[in-house]
Amino acid sequence: MKNEGVRSMANNAVMSTKVEKEKILIFGAGGYLGKLMVKASLSMGHPTLAYVRSTNPDPSKKRLLHEFELMNVTIVQGELEEHEKLVSVLRQVDVVISTLPVPQHLQQLKIIDAIKEAPNIQRFVPSEYGNEVDRVRGALPPFEALLENKRKIRRATEVAGIPFTYVSANSFAAYFVNYLLHPNEQRDHVVVRGTGEAKAVLNYEEDVAFYTIKAATDPRVANRVIIYRPPGNIVSQLDLISLWEKKTGRTLRKMLIPEEDVVKLTESLPYPDNIREAILHNIFIKGEQTSFDLTENDMEASALYPDHSYTSVDSLLDLCLLSPPKPKLASFA
Numbered sequence: 001m002k003n004e005g006v007r008s009m010a011n012n013a014v015m016s017t018k019v020e021k022e023k024i025l026i027f028g029a030g031g032y033l034g035k036l037m038v039k040a041s042l043s044m045g046h047p048t049l050a051y052v053r054s055t056n057p058d059p060s061k062k063r064l065l066h067e068f069e070l071m072n073v074t075i076v077q078g079e080l081e082e083h084e085k086l087v088s089v090l091r092q093v094d095v096v097i098s099t100l101p102v103p104q105h106l107q108q109l110k111i112i113d114a115i116k117e118a119p120n121i122q123r124f125v126p127s128e129y130g131n132e133v134d135r136v137r138g139a140l141p142p143f144e145a146l147l148e149n150k151r152k153i154r155r156a157t158e159v160a161g162i163p164f165t166y167v168s169a170n171s172f173a174a175y176f177v178n179y180l181l182h183p184n185e186q187r188d189h190v191v192v193r194g195t196g197e198a199k200a201v202l203n204y205e206e207d208v209a210f211y212t213i214k215a216a217t218d219p220r221v222a223n224r225v226i227i228y229r230p231p232g233n234i235v236s237q238l239d240l241i242s243l244w245e246k247k248t249g250r251t252l253r254k255m256l257i258p259e260e261d262v263v264k265l266t267e268s269l270p271y272p273d274n275i276r277e278a279i280l281h282n283i284f285i286k287g288e289q290t291s292f293d294l295t296e297n298d299m300e301a302s303a304l305y306p307d308h309s310y311t312s313v314d315s316l317l318d319l320c321l322l323s324p325p326k327p328k329l330a331s332f333a
């Protein structure tokens with residue numbers, strides 16, 4: 001009898017670990033990546049909360065919040081400056097994922113300050129989703145400033161003793177395919193920066209969200225950097241162009257911009273347009289996303305989650321033939 005009692009307690013414990021999914025709070029939930037993060041979190045059965053600005057001027061936001069409510073997302077309206085409100089919502093969740101845009105990256109210090117008063121937080125994922133900021137070198141000044149802000153947030157998280165996962169998602173695939181190939185338009189030409197041969201990593205945004213939710217709740221990735229570098233997503237500009245030419249049956253005229261001209265553009269273009277060129281230089285001319293080899297100590301997303309069939313660049317181009325994703329440009333200022 002005694003043994004049965006112990007077993008039933010053990011079964012109950014197993015059942016409760018199965019049903020009790022981490023509660024996830026998302027900052028920037030109404031944004032380009034944030035919306036996908038909300039969907040990925042819900043699809044994996046996590047009670048999901050969204051901290052959204054009460055002052056967002058965008059009229060489409062109301063519709064989106066209504067959609068969120070229908071999907072059972074708990075919406076908390078507030079500003080990052082409302083410390084007490086932040087602490088109170090943080091005390092109700094286990095995991096915090098930020099998808100705030102570039103101009104708000106340093107404002108994540110306010111989230112860190114609030115997490116210090118919520119010792120229940122098991123994981124904080126700051127908004128990065130790009131190059132591995134502690135390993136990438138040689139960024140031109142406008143991009144380096146952005147990377148430096150991400151490093152500041154990493155260091156502040158560590159000093160505060162907050163458990164973290166840092167996500168190096170490399171390049172968003174739909175975002176850069178739109179920018180480089182313009183699949184929405186029937187252009188006869190394509191711009192190639194540098195020689196076009198450097199390899200970048202282009203990950204479909206839905207996979208970025210999927211891997212992030214998995215990693216944020218995975219003990220193996222506690223206090224680690226996770227890098228998204230699936231083998232099917234490593235491509236150069238020339239690879240992309242050639243794939244697209246084969247799929248469309250059209251040959252594109254290549255307009256080459258030599259590296260020195262791209263560097264000059266980063267010096268002469270007004271802020272924040274210079275940031276975009278500096279990013280393109282780092283990723284597609286310097287090839288910094290693939291400039292270091294992954295070792296067995298690194299955490300690579302497709303290796304950690306082999307059962308997830310990610311959308312390769314090739315498959316994304318097939319999607320673009322049917323229905324190209326809506327173009328999006330990141331806000332830098």
Ligand SMILES: NC(=O)c1ccc[n+]([C@@H]2O[C@H](COP(=O)([O-])OP(=O)(O)OC[C@H]3O[C@@H](n4cnc5c(N)ncnc54)[C@H](OP(=O)(O)O)[C@@H]3O)[C@@H](O)[C@H]2O)c1
Pocket residue numbers: 027028029030031032033034051052053056061080099100101102104127128129130131169170171172173175330331
């Ligand atoms: N690797 C890549 O290729 C790539 C490409 C694009 C972006 N990213 C990265 O992905 C992350 C998310 O970018 P995103 O393009 O998804 O962002 P986004 O759509 O521009 O904005 C995300 C959300 O942040 C909130 N927000 C905006 N301004 C704010 C303010 N002043 N105060 C407080 N909240 C504000 C808004 O949410 P609410 O209105 O709901 O509060 C907004 O919907 C960033 O770290 C960015 O660097 C990476």
